Amino acid sequence: xxxxxxxxxxxxxxxxxxxxxxxxxxxxxxxxxxxxxxxxxxxxxxxxxxxxxxxxxxxxxxxxxxxxxxxxxxxxxxxxxxxxxxxxxxxxxxxxxxxxxxxxxxxxxxxxxxxxxxxxxxxxxxxxxxxxxxxxxxxxxxxxxxxxxxxxxxxxxxxxxxxxxxxxxxxxxxxxxxxxxxxxxxxxxxxxxxxxxxxxxxxxxxxxxxxxxxxxxxxxxxxxxxxxxxxxxxxxxxxxxxxxxxxxxxxxxxxxxxxxxxxxxxxxxxxxxxxxxxxxxxxxxxxxxxxxxxxxxxxxxxxxxxxxxxxxxxxxxxxxxxxxxxxxxxxxxxxxxxxxxxxxxxxxxxxxxxxxxxxxxxxxxxxxxxxxxxxxxxxxxxxxxxxxxxxxxxxxxxxx
Numbered sequence: 001x002x003x004x005x006x007x008x009x010x011x012x013x014x015x016x017x018x019x020x021x022x023x024x025x026x027x028x029x030x031x032x033x034x035x036x037x038x039x040x041x042x043x044x045x046x047x048x049x050x051x052x053x054x055x056x057x058x059x060x061x062x063x064x065x066x067x068x069x070x071x072x073x074x075x076x077x078x079x080x081x082x083x084x085x086x087x088x089x090x091x092x093x094x095x096x097x098x099x100x101x102x103x104x105x106x107x108x109x110x111x112x113x114x115x116x117x118x119x120x121x122x123x124x125x126x127x128x129x130x131x132x133x134x135x136x137x138x139x140x141x142x143x144x145x146x147x148x149x150x151x152x153x154x155x156x157x158x159x160x161x162x163x164x165x166x167x168x169x170x171x172x173x174x175x176x177x178x179x180x181x182x183x184x185x186x187x188x189x190x191x192x193x194x195x196x197x198x199x200x201x202x203x204x205x206x207x208x209x210x211x212x213x214x215x216x217x218x219x220x221x222x223x224x225x226x227x228x229x230x231x232x233x234x235x236x237x238x239x240x241x242x243x244x245x246x247x248x249x250x251x252x253x254x255x256x257x258x259x260x261x262x263x264x265x266x267x268x269x270x271x272x273x274x275x276x277x278x279x280x281x282x283x284x285x286x287x288x289x290x291x292x293x294x295x296x297x298x299x300x301x302x303x304x305x306x307x308x309x310x311x312x313x314x315x316x317x318x319x320x321x322x323x324x325x326x327x328x329x330x331x332x333x334x335x336x337x338x339x340x341x342x343x344x345x346x347x348x349x350x351x352x353x354x355x356x357x358x359x360x361x362x363x364x365x366x367x368x369x370x371x372x373x374x375x376x377x378x379x380x381x382x383x384x385x386x387x388x389x390x391x392x393x394x395x396x397x398x399x400x
Contacts, residue, residue: 044085044107047117054124056092060103063087063272065280067316070272089271089316096125099142100271100316104149112147112161120146130168130254130396133178133246136228137305140168140396141267141318148266149273150343152376160339162262168396169259169267171319172305173230173326174242176212180227182242183212185249194244196352199237202384209233209386228304230326230391236358236383239329239392246394259395261332261359261378262345268322268362268375270315275375277315277323277362282370289313290324292373293365301365301388302326323373326391327364334359334380357382364389 052058060073060081073088074081088103101120109116123145130140145166151158182188189208192200211232214225224232234242239258246256259267268277276282278289291303291312303312303325314320333356337343348354357380363373366389371377381390 040082041108044105044110045082046105046107046109046111048081048083048103048111049113049117049119050079050081050090051119051121054092054094054122056094056099056122056124058090058092058122061089061091063089063274066286067272067274067278067313087273089273090120090122091271092122094125096127096142099125099144101144101146102148102266102269102271102273104273106149106159112163118147126166126398128253128398130256131250131252133181133250137175137178138171138309141171143167143169143263143267143317148269150262150265151337152374153275155338157338157340158376160337160342162266162343162345164262164266164345165397167259167263169263169319170393170395171314172308173321173328173391173393174239175228175305176210176214176225176231177227179210179212179231179234179242182245183208183210185245187248188245189238189241191245194241194248196237196240198353198355198383199241202235202237208238210238211388223299223301224388226304228306229302230304232302232326232388232391233386234329234391235386236329236381238386240331240352242392243394251399253399254396255399256394256396258329258331258392260345260350261330261361262343263395264328264330264361265375267317267319268315270317270319270322272316274315276373277321277375278313282323282373287370290373291321291365292324292363292367292370294368296366296388298365302391303365322362323375324363324367325365326362327360327367327372327379327387327389328362329390329392330359330361332359333357334378360390 061070062073063070083105085105085107090101090103092099111118113119125142147161147163149159150162151160153159211224214221243256243258274280308320312320331350333349333354335349360379360381
C-alpha cells in the first residue's frame, strides 16, 4: 500500500506538472496569437485567400498613384497572405495573356467575405472571344469575375464591395464606322424589334442626329464624323438599339449590351483601383494623357481609334479613354447607393424597359471641369438626350 501510495503521489505530481506546462503553453500560444492579431489591427491588414484553379503563376502588386509605379509585393501559389491598407492587384500569367484582379484593402479584416477576408478565385480564361463587327477593330478585353470596390473614396459612406461575373468590354468607344453599319442595315436602325417600347415611340417622331451621318463635305466632319472617331450625338435609346442589333447580327452565343454602371466602373478603375483613367490624380503634367479639351470650339475634339493607339495609353486592362474623349452611356438607371443601401447589378435598374434617367460616366473632351473625369462621378440624363460629347462602348457576355 505504501508503494502504491508513492506511485500515486508521483503520478499526481507529474500530471500536475504536465497540466501546468500545457496551460502555460496554451497561454503563450494565445498571447502570441493575440499579439499577431493586434499587429494586424495596427497595420490595418486583411487576409487574402487565393484559390488558384487555373494552376497559372501569380504575383501580387501594390498599386501606386500612377500606372507605371506599381511595385511587386510577393509571388503567391494559393496560400493565405495578409496585406495592409492600400490598393493591390493580382497578376496572373494565363494562356491567353495576363489577367488582373483588383484587391483594394480598406482596413483591418475589411474584405468582402463574412469573416472580413478577401477571397480570389482564379479560373482559366475562356478561349472564345466575342466577334467584332469590323475587322480593323481591336479585340474585346476580358474582365475576370470577382470583387471590386464601387463608389467615391472621398465619401466614407459610399464605397462598398461588389462581385461581378466575368465579362468582356470594348477597349474603345463605338465608332462612327460601326454606327453607320447600324444605320444602313435594313434590319438595323429601321427594325422595330431592335428598340425598347420607349425607343420605338421616340423613333416614330424623331430622326437620328448621330455624327455617323455627317458628310465628308460637312464643316463638322473633321471634328466629329471620321469613321474611326467615336460616334456622338447618340441618345441612350439609340445606343441600346445598336447593342440589340449587334447581338442579332454577329452575336451567336454572345449578348452585346451597354455595360452596367458597376461593370463600367470596375473596367474604368482597372486592377489598380484608380480614381482617374490612368492614376489617382491628374497633375498639370499628366493632362496630355487624357483627351480633355475643355473648349467647345477646339479644332481637335474626339480622338479616333488610330490616333488613340498611337498617342494615348490604355489602363492595365487595356482600355482607352475611361476618363475623357466621350462621356459614355451605361445601362443603369440612376439610383443612389451606399454601404447601407448597396448597388445591386442584377436588379431592375439595368432592365431595358426600366423608366428613369440613365447614368453617364467618364467625362469627355468637352467637360468644363477635371472633376467630371473622376471615375466615380455620376451624371444622369433622360434617355432622349444627345450631345457632341456623348457616346458609348459595348460590353459582351456569353448567353446563359
